[in-house]
Amino acid sequence: MIKPYERLSKVYDLGWGEFSKQYTDLINELFSERGITRAMILDIACGTGTLAIELAKYGHVVHGIDSSPEMIRIAKSKSIVLSNLFFNVQDMIRFNVGEKFDLVTCTFDSINYIRKLNDLREMLLGVASVLLEGGLFIFDSNTKELYLSHSGEPHKRKLNGQSFIQHCSYDSTRNVATTVFSFSDGTYEIHKQRPYDYDELDPLLKHAGFHVVHLFSWFEKMPYSSNTPKLFCVAEKRTQTKVSR
Numbered sequence: 001m002i003k004p005y006e007r008l009s010k011v012y013d014l015g016w017g018e019f020s021k022q023y024t025d026l027i028n029e030l031f032s033e034r035g036i037t038r039a040m041i042l043d044i045a046c047g048t049g050t051l052a053i054e055l056a057k058y059g060h061v062v063h064g065i066d067s068s069p070e071m072i073r074i075a076k077s078k079s080i081v082l083s084n085l086f087f088n089v090q091d092m093i094r095f096n097v098g099e100k101f102d103l104v105t106c107t108f109d110s111i112n113y114i115r116k117l118n119d120l121r122e123m124l125l126g127v128a129s130v131l132l133e134g135g136l137f138i139f140d141s142n143t144k145e146l147y148l149s150h151s152g153e154p155h156k157r158k159l160n161g162q163s164f165i166q167h168c169s170y171d172s173t174r175n176v177a178t179t180v181f182s183f184s185d186g187t188y189e190i191h192k193q194r195p196y197d198y199d200e201l202d203p204l205l206k207h208a209g210f211h212v213v214h215l216f217s218w219f220e221k222m223p224y225s226s227n228t229p230k231l232f233c234v235a236e237k238r239t240q241t242k243v244s245r
Contacts, residue, residue: 049075
């Protein structure tokens with residue numbers, strides 16, 4: 001067994017890279033509504049930097065952090081010509097960036113990798129601490145519905161000459177979703193996640209000083225309900241809010 005994204009990072013953009021790009025239209029719309037033309041942005045769990053690079057191309061100053069050295073190495077190699085883009089290896093729960101931001105993003109079910117509520121609480125407080133007053137936090141989460149619908153489904157995939165099988169399972173008693181990526185050379189990665197529905201997230205967001213301005217189930221702003229497979233959330237840091245860890 002190898003650590004998550006040690007092998008998958010090499011084909012990540014081919015299989016999943018386009019997902020992050022879909023956020024750019026939403027972010028541009030939100031910035032336009034607020035009259036923001038050049039923003040400071042933190043992209044947490046930035047992966048190979050696809051979203052961060054897209055946002056930097058619009059002239060924003062973007063800092064991307066990820067716990068995977070392999071993902072950050074690829075992100076840096078893709079962005080060497082952009083002087084307004086910075087990547088560092090950092091933990092998504094306990095990070096130290098030394099800046100204040102207009103926007104923080106955490107996309108493509110990255111929050112689901114935080115499996116303890118106390119860790120998620122700490123992460124949200126950390127996000128609030130680096131946001132300017134009125135700043136936005138945008139994230140998405142897989143819900144129980146998604147893991148239940150995918151459980152037991154093996155998917156054979158081939159990307160850039162690499163063959164692997166993606167097998168998903170969900171243990172509802174432990175509330176743990178497990179995805180195993182088995183590669184043709186016998187190596188495999190195990191990814192464990194926890195679903196979060198809005199009922200669980202809402203009190204944690206409020207505790208961190210956020211109020212939700214948009215909640216939907218897909219980029220087209222389809223309504224969120226308790227049985228949708230994903231939720232997308234735009235939360236705003238309330239002004240004059242003091243939070244404590």
